[in-house]
Amino acid sequence: MTAAPPLAEPADHHVQPTAPRSPGEAVALLAARRATGALRGPLGILWLVDGQVTAAESPRAPGLADLLTGCGRLTPEAWADLLHRHGPHGRVGEALVDRQLLTRGELELGQLGTLFDAAYFVLADRAGGTWWFESEARHWLGTVTPVDPARLGREVERRRQLLDRIWPWPQLDTAPVRPVEHSRRASHRPPGRRRRELLDHADGRRTPADLARLLGRSGFGVTADIRRLAAAGLLDTPRHAAPAAEPVPSAAEPARPAAEPGPSAAVPARPGGGLHRRVPGATLRGLPGPGPAAGGGLAVPTAPAVPVAPAPTRSDRPPTTAAAHPLAVPDPDIALLTRVRDLLEARL
Numbered sequence: 001m002t003a004a005p006p007l008a009e010p011a012d013h014h015v016q017p018t019a020p021r022s023p024g025e026a027v028a029l030l031a032a033r034r035a036t037g038a039l040r041g042p043l044g045i046l047w048l049v050d051g052q053v054t055a056a057e058s059p060r061a062p063g064l065a066d067l068l069t070g071c072g073r074l075t076p077e078a079w080a081d082l083l084h085r086h087g088p089h090g091r092v093g094e095a096l097v098d099r100q101l102l103t104r105g106e107l108e109l110g111q112l113g114t115l116f117d118a119a120y121f122v123l124a125d126r127a128g129g130t131w132w133f134e135s136e137a138r139h140w141l142g143t144v145t146p147v148d149p150a151r152l153g154r155e156v157e158r159r160r161q162l163l164d165r166i167w168p169w170p171q172l173d174t175a176p177v178r179p180v181e182h183s184r185r186a187s188h189r190p191p192g193r194r195r196r197e198l199l200d201h202a203d204g205r206r207t208p209a210d211l212a213r214l215l216g217r218s219g220f221g222v223t224a225d226i227r228r229l230a231a232a233g234l235l236d237t238p239r240h241a242a243p244a245a246e247p248v249p250s251a252a253e254p255a256r257p258a259a260e261p262g263p264s265a266a267v268p269a270r271p272g273g274g275l276h277r278r279v280p281g282a283t284l285r286g287l288p289g290p291g292p293a294a295g296g297g298l299a300v301p302t303a304p305a306v307p308v309a310p311a312p313t314r315s316d317r318p319p320t321t322a323a324a325h326p327l328a329v330p331d332p333d334i335a336l337l338t339r340v341r342d343l344l345e346a347r348l
Helices: 023-032 064-070 076-089 092-098 104-123 149-166 193-201 208-215 219-231 332-347
Strands: 037-041 044-049 052-057 130-135
Touching: 023 037, 023 044, 023 104, 023 130, 023 149, 044 104, 052 104, 052 149, 064 076, 064 104, 064 208, 076 092, 092 104, 104 149, 104 219, 104 332, 149 219, 193 208, 193 219, 208 219
Parallel strands: none
Antiparallel strands: 037 044, 037 130, 044 052
């Protein structure tokens, strides 16, 4: 395993070696070098082949194995046998198609879905930490559909903005999901089978990642539904002030320094008068925020997170009116995958 030197430019290159300050910068540097290997950080791993991202894993997002075994498509024993026989050679994807366990289209859909899902949590890391690059490491699934790092960075930013429009309270993404008492009543049940099922399985101990694995769903989809339930007043929110969501640097753009914290959370007045939209935790003072996540190793340091004041929320609409999955998104491939995933989840 190698550390910081593989992320630096070669000695005979015109660009001076620099240590990346964010996961996005590290991926951009590796893409420019057409590197092959695994970039490991506090919140997961990205695999690259010739500078293209081919796979991603994060403890906050279910992997392909979780989805296939969770929905009953494969038994855990069958998956373990596939991984044992073909994983060391990076041929699990080919074996799934050769054995007619998945069609080629299903494999590509599952690979892209889990890649974008896990990459969001890996690249959205703002807690700081260290990153290691393991040269020539290969993923057990094999190369199915590579993704350009710039495209991946745009999708990460789009998802971050979507979550902020739903409910700007990022602590919900990692805290145990605790329904409020009245959410169990029939008169307060949310619309949609997926959200009702989340409430039924939320026991105050399971996090969104736990619920996603339990139900065999995407980590980001469950995270978005958790924020919608909180915006509807059906979940307790963590008891400390939420920091404003910082822009996540894409794989093609450098990180920008965060703003200095303000003295209090300000909420703009409604243009037509009336009540403000409530910002969760805006009146809580002197309560501790979350500490930075610890990272192991002595490789590529990332910039420590700087807490900032909660971002002003939109006051021209209630928090529950945000669209779950906009039909018009910058990348038509992502829009298609999103709609197909929703249809598949609706049939499970």
